[in-house]
Amino acid sequence: MKDGWASLNENARGIADGMARDAERLRIAVSNGPLGERLIDAGAKVTGGVEAGLLMAEAAMGGLGTVSTMMDRNSRKWPLTVQVRSSQPVLACLGSQYAGWNLSDEGYFAMGSGPARALARVEPLFQTLAYRDTASTAVLVLETAKPPPQAVVEKVAKATGLEAGKLTFLFAPTQSLAGTVQIVARVLEVALHKANDLKFPLEDIVDGIGAAPVPAPHPDFLTAMGRTNDAIIYGGSVQLFVKGSAKDAEELAQQLPSRASRDYGQPFAEIFSRFKGDFYAIDPLLFSPAEIIVTAVDTGDTFRAGERDLYMLERSLG
Template sequence: MSLSLNRRAGEILDRMSEQVEALGISVSTLTNGARLVDFGVKAPGGLLAGKGLAEICLGGLGEVSFLPLHYGDVSLTGVSVAIDGPVLPCLGSQYAGWKIHRGKFFAMGSGPARALARTEELFETIRIQDTADSAVLVLESGRLPTEEVADYVAEKCGVKSDRVSLAVASTRSVAGAVQIAARSVETAMHKLLELDFDVTKALSGFGVCPIATPAADDMVAIGRTNDCVLYGSEVFLTISAADTEIETLIDKIPSCSSRDYGQLFGELFKRYDGDFYKIDPFLFSPAKITITNAVSGRTYRAGRFNAELLQSSLLG
């Protein structure tokens, strides 16, 4: 592709690296020359750091903003994301599908480096790849990665180690919570993919999601960030397809269609002994979905918010 996700993400990271004090981030160079940017492990980070991190995850192809969200009597800080041609930025970059496990370090990798490494089966379906001499990977982790991690990423991406940038934030950090909340459209797109819909028919996406309140540890934060998506996010997609295609899918997209819907994610996680893969994969979806067909002009809606669970999770 002529439009490089990694180059665009690298440009955002370059600009942010010149504003470390204002953004509450830290930038360092590992012994192998790789760039390490701490958005929320030891560095404090914040809302604006999280906004930049989310836009890096999208390969520079999405706009992220803040807004208040209201669920009955409950008001929460929220994130909106606007995306055109969502397959490339959402599934080709933002989706956290690359397992990074080197030594004692483990994290799920997202961002445009995935489109260079192409280690996931997903890329055989969406047929996306990037061409760049540098790689930008976003890691959700409570610890900072080592040179071994950077060397591994460089090898898989086909670039030199000193051309790797690793952006890291813990789940419980403010920046980490923001970048997760900015995944509303991505969750809808991935759900469509799981339902065997031709995702290349998606023309644009807009989504909103509340930002999880800070947590004392990452396990609590995992519960809160997932609750925000499952019970408080809303996505609007414009697609070009036959009405019958949408009619057969619309009720299957929102989280309430899952057998595991209806309890706090942290409690659900414990019920399955901390094994994500035992949880119904169809649960990971926005709370509400609206799809407008650009061909027929018809609009379809499904799903619902759950203010009670949101309040219990974030404000309890």
């Protein structure tokens, strides 16, 4: 952990503690699992809500992002919008928020996101990130309707080097309001992840902000998953502030929008079904915001590419 940088996990633990104190107001449930791990249900067996989803998203970013809502008057059908901003976007999004840790176990499937990943460092991504957390507590966010089974808790404890009693798991299914909000709040993260895939120097990304519409939750998992992905792919907007040449900034702007993907042009649920549920068969370049703005802070130039696709939002969000 660099001098002067707060621990991602300590930041997230503070957010989780606040959620636990306000559990009744947030309509969430707090309990302890069999190994002493803290479980915070934000939408599985409880009502939860928008605020719970916003707090989940801020915890997932290790406290290095500000997540809020606004009403977009230019979007008549989906005015509720999530806005995400970070002045440490690489660390907040890739080092913490990205759901890159596979925690599946015998019928239980979940991808882990949040700052516990920075303690475990089991993903190849961390070979390119210099940050190391040394916290004595860890927070993990799971997009699932069930709390993690004992085997998963033990796996996380072993990987992070912590006792289970030092772990906090925040979870909510995609079909819930909190789950919907925290997934759409990844609009900035997907832009960072694609920039990394494009080999843009991560150290040159100095600030970022993103926004995407919040779709109505749906009881069917495939429909709910499709809507949250399409909210970003066809309705997300991101601005990145980068160092370096205007040429590099322009190239990044042109390559980042989702419409650069071969699979662009169908609702995500249909694409997912076409590839028989195989995420890895889908073109990874699809997972990106619809509209990109890149500002080169060293030259003062700004470049824009892509645009929100209202037709596709109509087909998917309803």
